[in-house]
Amino acid sequence: MEGDLQKFKADFFKALAHPLRIRILEVLSEGERNVNELQTALGSEGSAVSQQLAVLRAKNLVNSFKEGTTVVYSLRDPLLTELLAVARRIFDNHLVEAISLLEGIRNEK
Structure with a gap:
């Protein structure tokens, strides 16, 4: 059972x-979007967005449903929004550390 959890985590993080899949999830954390809306928000062409959406669907990270002829996407689990926020805080911490290091180097001169 323990190995199953690590496999799930590894597949999840894969x-x-x-970067485009992360950005798609960030946009979807703001609410449901169709492909055209995602393309506009991301400034990316349709084939790239569709390809990455297919990966996210296959890994059960996003839901999709038809609204007429349009497919609408949403996050499957709202905890993804929290995960992305935590990743942002970790990034910010690393950035603060790098800035402090650079300022220390600059002050040594």
Whole structure:
């Protein structure tokens, strides 16, 4: 059972291992969007967005449903929003540390 959890985590993080997929999840954390809305928000072409949405769907990170002829996407689990926020805080912490290090180097001169 323990190995199953690590496999799930590894597969989960592999699904997040692309900048465009992360950006798609960030946009979807603001609410449901169709492909055209995602393309506009991301400033990316349709084939790239569709390809990454397919990966996110396959890994059960996003839901999709048809609204007429349009497919609408949403986050499958609202905890993804929290995960992205935590990742942002970790990034900010690393950035603060790097800035402090650079300021220390600059002050040594």
